[in-house]
Amino acid sequence: MILVGNGPTITRDPENPFFENGAVLIKDKLIARVGPDAELRREFPDARYIDAKGGLIMPGFINAHMHYYSAFSRGFGGKGGAVSQNFEDVLANLWWRLDKALMLEDTYYSAMVCMIDCIKNGCTTVIDHHASPKAVLGSLGKIAEAARQTGIRTCLAYEVSDRDGDAIMREGIKENIDAIKMATADKTGLLAGMFGLHASMTLSNETLAACAEAMAGIDAGYHVHVAEGPGDEVDSEKRYGKCIVERFHDFGLTGDKSIFVHCIHINDAEKDILKSTGTAVVHNPESNMGNAVGCSPVLDMYKRGILLGLGTDGFVSDMLQAFKMANALQKHHNQHPSVAWAEIPAMLFDNNPVIARRYFPTPTGMLRKNCAADVIISDYQPPTELSDKNINGHLLFGTTGRSVVTTIAGGRVLMEDRRLTELDGDGIVAKARECSRKVWERF
16 A cells, blocks of 8 residues: 655545545555545555655646647657648658658557657556558557556557548558557557548548447547648538538547537537537647647637537646647737637546547556556645635746656556656667667658
């Protein structure tokens, strides 16, 4: 048993939201008790004690949309490509060239680098979306291998697309189905599977029909980019006479196991479909700003009752940074300093756990008995009064992901006092650097 204590404890449990000086008892992979530090120390004197030293004790963060394969883009200045003028150029000049350069070893080490970043930023659950068209088969198995090694709970999906031809498209279908079956059979609790798709503009009706046929009888949703840039919606209307969400709905892609990412340029009728089908939408503020694709109408979608989550789209592994950026973006875009105080924290702290629960049977994102033993410690020392009523303001203005000093996931202590306990981080990064050089040469 492990007892994490001696710090303000933010549980995200509505029944017991805050302990001024709390502790969390971990037994195997689950939380066994949460309560006052003195009480639990007295009852469980033989438990291994991890001292928070007055720092914040919280649930691990959840990233609802990530691209592990993006790590090798860091520092890359381009190679003979034209200057990108719009989002379609960004895809063609960078991402669709980078993903073609990835081999299976690269997929593994890129994922390992991102998962180490997750550990260092207190993120313990990730819903990922992968692409490597020159090395499709086995790619999700490499990510699964990295998840088992690092302890980061990961939902797998491969990005099916028409852009690399029919054979590779069909390999993508097979890789998704194989990964869903692998995750279903996995006993570690670290893996789940979805069916990944790129976006409407690279998916023909024939491909969508093939995907739907492959998914017949399988209880897993779809993970797909929707109306990220304005061109995606225009393309759907021009080629198919339908908006994207309507088109996807007709092929059975909507539903309470599916994630539609971005949804920046959808209309009111599409929002109604999302709401009525229980389809989740994930907002990625940093990526949207970086790609200059527009500001997601999350405040309107929130009012409509659409389930909204928060992701990073491969930009970072720091969910507190995404939290800050989402808050600032909505205020800036709406030209109103009083908006987004409630909606953005709800996306990260309330809705991301709801989304994760659709794929992982053990509840995450909350410190409560029988929830996953995902516990993090931040070294933040509040200069003003702190409680469950104002914790989000403290996190917004006083912390970053790198304030996290200890990360426990599924009962495994992955980092303690900023030291990785199970991994050779320097060695992994050195090997990733070797791989990245070859990727850049192939780019």
